[in-house]
Amino acid sequence: MAEENQVIVLKDAAALAQAAAEMVMRCAADAIARRGRFMIALSGGSTPEAAYEIIHRTFASQGNWAKWFIFLGDERAVPTDDPRSNLAMAMRTMLHGLPIPPEQIFAVRTQLPPADAAADYEKRIKDFFGYAEPRFDLILLGLGDDGHTASLFPGLSARHEQSKLVTFSPPGTLPPPVDRITFTFPLINLARKVVFLMAGAKKKSVVRQLLAADVNPELIPAANVHPVDGELIYMMDQAAHG
Numbered sequence: 001m002a003e004e005n006q007v008i009v010l011k012d013a014a015a016l017a018q019a020a021a022e023m024v025m026r027c028a029a030d031a032i033a034r035r036g037r038f039m040i041a042l043s044g045g046s047t048p049e050a051a052y053e054i055i056h057r058t059f060a061s062q063g064n065w066a067k068w069f070i071f072l073g074d075e076r077a078v079p080t081d082d083p084r085s086n087l088a089m090a091m092r093t094m095l096h097g098l099p100i101p102p103e104q105i106f107a108v109r110t111q112l113p114p115a116d117a118a119a120d121y122e123k124r125i126k127d128f129f130g131y132a133e134p135r136f137d138l139i140l141l142g143l144g145d146d147g148h149t150a151s152l153f154p155g156l157s158a159r160h161e162q163s164k165l166v167t168f169s170p171p172g173t174l175p176p177p178v179d180r181i182t183f184t185f186p187l188i189n190l191a192r193k194v195v196f197l198m199a200g201a202k203k204k205s206v207v208r209q210l211l212a213a214d215v216n217p218e219l220i221p222a223a224n225v226h227p228v229d230g231e232l233i234y235m236m237d238q239a240a241h242g
Protein backbone atom coordinates (compact mmCIF):
# COMPACT_ATOMS: atom_id res chain seq x y z
CA MET A 1 0.00 0.00 0.00
CA ALA A 2 1.52 3.32 -1.03
CA GLU A 3 1.88 5.69 1.88
CA GLU A 4 0.37 9.20 1.79
CA ASN A 5 2.30 11.64 -0.40
CA GLN A 6 4.00 14.33 1.65
CA VAL A 7 4.50 17.96 0.66
CA ILE A 8 7.31 19.60 2.63
CA VAL A 9 7.82 23.33 2.10
CA LEU A 10 11.02 25.01 3.35
CA LYS A 11 11.40 28.77 3.65
CA ASP A 12 14.09 29.12 0.99
CA ALA A 13 16.51 27.19 -1.23
CA ALA A 14 19.17 27.02 1.49
CA ALA A 15 16.71 25.51 3.98
CA LEU A 16 15.56 23.06 1.28
CA ALA A 17 19.14 21.97 0.59
CA GLN A 18 19.83 21.47 4.30
CA ALA A 19 16.61 19.51 4.85
CA ALA A 20 17.26 17.38 1.76
CA ALA A 21 20.81 16.59 2.87
CA GLU A 22 19.60 15.59 6.34
CA MET A 23 16.84 13.45 4.80
CA VAL A 24 19.36 11.61 2.60
CA MET A 25 21.64 10.91 5.56
CA ARG A 26 18.72 9.68 7.70
CA CYS A 27 17.56 7.44 4.88
CA ALA A 28 21.06 6.02 4.48
CA ALA A 29 21.45 5.32 8.21
CA ASP A 30 18.04 3.62 8.30
CA ALA A 31 18.71 1.48 5.22
CA ILE A 32 22.15 0.42 6.48
CA ALA A 33 20.74 -0.40 9.93
CA ARG A 34 17.92 -2.47 8.45
CA ARG A 35 19.55 -4.09 5.42
CA GLY A 36 23.26 -3.47 5.66
CA ARG A 37 23.53 -1.22 2.63
CA PHE A 38 22.07 1.96 1.06
CA MET A 39 21.11 2.08 -2.59
CA ILE A 40 20.47 5.59 -3.87
CA ALA A 41 19.77 6.93 -7.35
CA LEU A 42 20.84 10.55 -7.69
CA SER A 43 19.03 13.22 -9.64
CA GLY A 44 20.81 15.41 -12.11
CA GLY A 45 20.05 19.01 -12.92
CA SER A 46 20.93 22.02 -10.78
CA THR A 47 18.47 21.86 -7.88
CA PRO A 48 20.14 19.03 -5.94
CA GLU A 49 23.65 20.53 -6.18
CA ALA A 50 23.33 22.53 -2.94
CA ALA A 51 22.13 19.49 -1.01
CA TYR A 52 24.95 17.36 -2.45
CA GLU A 53 27.46 20.02 -1.36
CA ILE A 54 26.06 20.02 2.16
CA ILE A 55 26.35 16.23 2.33
CA HIS A 56 30.00 16.54 1.34
CA ARG A 57 30.77 19.52 3.56
CA THR A 58 28.76 18.67 6.68
CA PHE A 59 28.30 14.91 6.77
CA ALA A 60 31.52 13.55 5.23
CA SER A 61 32.71 12.33 8.65
CA GLN A 62 29.35 10.81 9.57
CA GLY A 63 28.45 8.71 6.57
CA ASN A 64 28.94 4.94 6.55
CA TRP A 65 30.21 5.38 2.99
CA ALA A 66 31.45 1.84 2.50
CA LYS A 67 27.80 0.78 2.55
CA TRP A 68 26.61 3.31 -0.06
CA PHE A 69 25.80 2.21 -3.62
CA ILE A 70 25.30 5.14 -5.99
CA PHE A 71 23.36 5.07 -9.24
CA LEU A 72 22.12 7.87 -11.54
CA GLY A 73 18.38 8.16 -12.14
CA ASP A 74 19.27 9.54 -15.53
CA GLU A 75 22.33 10.63 -17.45
CA ARG A 76 23.17 12.72 -20.45
CA ALA A 77 24.83 10.88 -23.36
CA VAL A 78 28.10 12.75 -22.91
CA PRO A 79 31.53 11.72 -21.59
CA THR A 80 31.69 11.48 -17.80
CA ASP A 81 34.17 14.39 -17.73
CA ASP A 82 31.76 16.62 -19.65
CA PRO A 83 30.32 19.36 -17.38
CA ARG A 84 26.84 18.38 -18.61
CA SER A 85 27.27 14.88 -17.16
CA ASN A 86 25.09 14.23 -14.10
CA LEU A 87 27.80 11.97 -12.70
CA ALA A 88 30.34 14.75 -13.17
CA MET A 89 28.04 17.09 -11.22
CA ALA A 90 27.58 14.52 -8.44
CA MET A 91 31.35 13.93 -8.25
CA ARG A 92 32.06 17.67 -8.20
CA THR A 93 29.48 18.49 -5.52
CA MET A 94 29.21 15.44 -3.28
CA LEU A 95 31.19 12.32 -4.07
CA HIS A 96 34.74 13.70 -4.51
CA GLY A 97 36.93 12.53 -1.64
CA LEU A 98 34.26 10.40 0.08
CA PRO A 99 35.54 6.86 0.84
CA ILE A 100 32.92 5.15 -1.31
CA PRO A 101 34.54 2.17 -3.09
CA PRO A 102 34.71 3.20 -6.79
CA GLU A 103 33.01 -0.05 -7.81
CA GLN A 104 30.00 1.11 -5.78
CA ILE A 105 29.49 4.17 -7.97
CA PHE A 106 27.65 2.98 -11.06
CA ALA A 107 28.36 5.34 -13.94
CA VAL A 108 26.28 5.02 -17.09
CA ARG A 109 28.59 3.81 -19.87
CA THR A 110 27.90 6.81 -22.08
CA GLN A 111 30.69 5.80 -24.41
CA LEU A 112 28.16 3.30 -25.79
CA PRO A 113 25.35 4.38 -28.13
CA PRO A 114 22.35 5.43 -25.98
CA ALA A 115 20.32 2.28 -26.64
CA ASP A 116 23.27 0.06 -25.71
CA ALA A 117 24.14 2.22 -22.69
CA ALA A 118 20.55 1.87 -21.44
CA ALA A 119 20.55 -1.91 -21.92
CA ASP A 120 23.94 -2.15 -20.23
CA TYR A 121 22.78 -0.06 -17.24
CA GLU A 122 19.63 -2.14 -16.89
CA LYS A 123 21.71 -5.36 -16.92
CA ARG A 124 24.05 -3.97 -14.25
CA ILE A 125 21.10 -2.95 -12.08
CA LYS A 126 19.52 -6.40 -12.48
CA ASP A 127 22.85 -8.11 -11.74
CA PHE A 128 23.31 -5.88 -8.69
CA PHE A 129 19.93 -6.77 -7.20
CA GLY A 130 20.17 -10.41 -8.24
CA TYR A 131 16.96 -12.31 -7.53
CA ALA A 132 15.61 -9.45 -5.40
CA GLU A 133 13.36 -6.78 -6.88
CA PRO A 134 15.37 -3.74 -8.09
CA ARG A 135 14.12 -1.65 -5.19
CA PHE A 136 16.18 1.47 -4.44
CA ASP A 137 16.11 2.79 -0.89
CA LEU A 138 15.95 6.34 -2.21
CA ILE A 139 15.50 7.90 -5.63
CA LEU A 140 15.99 11.66 -5.87
CA LEU A 141 14.18 13.40 -8.71
CA GLY A 142 13.96 16.89 -10.10
CA LEU A 143 11.06 18.48 -11.94
CA GLY A 144 11.56 20.17 -15.28
CA ASP A 145 9.58 23.30 -16.10
CA ASP A 146 7.85 21.18 -18.79
CA GLY A 147 6.76 18.56 -16.23
CA HIS A 148 9.48 16.00 -17.01
CA THR A 149 11.38 14.08 -14.40
CA ALA A 150 14.56 12.09 -14.82
CA SER A 151 14.70 12.07 -18.64
CA LEU A 152 11.06 11.14 -19.14
CA PHE A 153 9.86 14.01 -21.26
CA PRO A 154 6.34 15.04 -22.33
CA GLY A 155 5.52 13.87 -25.84
CA LEU A 156 8.43 11.39 -26.01
CA SER A 157 7.96 7.63 -25.85
CA ALA A 158 10.32 6.84 -22.94
CA ARG A 159 7.63 8.06 -20.52
CA HIS A 160 5.40 5.19 -21.70
CA GLU A 161 8.03 2.45 -21.25
CA GLN A 162 6.47 -0.19 -19.00
CA SER A 163 8.66 -3.28 -19.39
CA LYS A 164 12.23 -2.00 -19.28
CA LEU A 165 13.88 -0.66 -16.13
CA VAL A 166 16.16 1.68 -18.08
CA THR A 167 15.61 3.24 -21.46
CA PHE A 168 16.95 6.04 -23.62
CA SER A 169 15.45 9.20 -25.05
CA PRO A 170 16.22 11.95 -27.49
CA PRO A 171 16.52 15.34 -25.79
CA GLY A 172 13.41 17.06 -24.54
CA THR A 173 12.73 20.71 -25.24
CA LEU A 174 14.84 21.89 -22.30
CA PRO A 175 18.63 22.05 -22.44
CA PRO A 176 21.03 20.33 -22.75
CA PRO A 177 20.04 19.11 -26.23
CA VAL A 178 21.68 15.69 -25.87
CA ASP A 179 20.34 12.14 -25.84
CA ARG A 180 19.62 10.67 -22.43
CA ILE A 181 19.67 7.36 -20.59
CA THR A 182 16.98 7.17 -17.92
CA PHE A 183 15.26 5.08 -15.29
CA THR A 184 11.72 4.28 -16.38
CA PHE A 185 8.62 4.85 -14.27
CA PRO A 186 8.31 1.12 -13.41
CA LEU A 187 11.80 1.23 -11.86
CA ILE A 188 11.21 4.57 -10.11
CA ASN A 189 7.92 3.28 -8.68
CA LEU A 190 9.58 0.25 -7.11
CA ALA A 191 11.60 2.48 -4.76
CA ARG A 192 11.10 2.54 -0.99
CA LYS A 193 11.23 6.31 -1.07
CA VAL A 194 11.08 8.84 -3.91
CA VAL A 195 11.82 12.49 -3.17
CA PHE A 196 11.30 15.35 -5.61
CA LEU A 197 13.50 18.40 -4.97
CA MET A 198 12.08 21.60 -6.45
CA ALA A 199 13.21 25.18 -5.91
CA GLY A 200 12.61 28.64 -7.28
CA ALA A 201 9.67 30.71 -8.45
CA LYS A 202 10.12 29.41 -12.02
CA LYS A 203 8.86 26.03 -10.79
CA LYS A 204 5.68 27.43 -9.20
CA SER A 205 3.42 26.79 -12.17
CA VAL A 206 4.61 23.25 -12.87
CA VAL A 207 4.57 22.36 -9.16
CA ARG A 208 0.99 23.55 -8.93
CA GLN A 209 0.09 21.40 -11.96
CA LEU A 210 1.92 18.38 -10.53
CA LEU A 211 0.18 18.63 -7.14
CA ALA A 212 -3.27 19.20 -8.64
CA ALA A 213 -5.75 16.36 -8.00
CA ASP A 214 -6.67 16.31 -11.70
CA VAL A 215 -3.10 16.40 -13.04
CA ASN A 216 -2.79 14.82 -16.49
CA PRO A 217 0.26 12.48 -16.55
CA GLU A 218 0.29 12.72 -20.32
CA LEU A 219 1.12 16.41 -20.00
CA ILE A 220 3.08 16.25 -16.74
CA PRO A 221 5.12 13.01 -16.88
CA ALA A 222 6.33 13.52 -13.27
CA ALA A 223 2.73 12.70 -12.25
CA ASN A 224 3.46 9.07 -13.20
CA VAL A 225 5.56 8.72 -10.04
CA HIS A 226 3.47 6.62 -7.63
CA PRO A 227 5.67 4.29 -5.56
CA VAL A 228 3.93 0.91 -5.51
CA ASP A 229 4.95 0.26 -1.90
CA GLY A 230 6.93 3.27 -0.87
CA GLU A 231 6.91 6.88 0.19
CA LEU A 232 6.61 9.86 -2.14
CA ILE A 233 7.78 13.20 -0.84
CA TYR A 234 7.63 16.55 -2.64
CA MET A 235 10.25 18.81 -1.06
CA MET A 236 10.34 22.41 -2.20
CA ASP A 237 11.08 25.95 -1.14
CA GLN A 238 8.38 28.53 -0.59
CA ALA A 239 9.14 30.15 -3.95
CA ALA A 240 8.32 26.95 -5.83
CA HIS A 241 5.24 26.32 -3.75
CA GLY A 242 3.81 29.81 -4.13
Ligand code: 6PG
Binds near residue numbers: 047048074142144
Ligand atom coordinates in the same frame (compact mmCIF):
# COMPACT_ATOMS: atom_id res chain seq x y z
C1 6PG B 1 18.67 16.18 -15.77
C2 6PG B 1 17.74 15.86 -14.64
C3 6PG B 1 16.41 16.50 -14.89
C4 6PG B 1 16.31 17.61 -13.87
C5 6PG B 1 15.16 18.53 -14.18
C6 6PG B 1 15.17 19.72 -13.21
O1 6PG B 1 19.38 15.29 -16.26
O2 6PG B 1 18.71 17.37 -16.09
O3 6PG B 1 17.68 14.62 -14.25
O4 6PG B 1 15.32 15.63 -14.76
O5 6PG B 1 16.14 17.03 -12.58
O6 6PG B 1 15.31 19.00 -15.51
O7 6PG B 1 16.39 20.39 -13.40
P1 6PG B 1 16.77 21.64 -12.46
O8 6PG B 1 16.97 21.07 -11.09
O9 6PG B 1 18.05 22.17 -13.06
O10 6PG B 1 15.62 22.61 -12.52
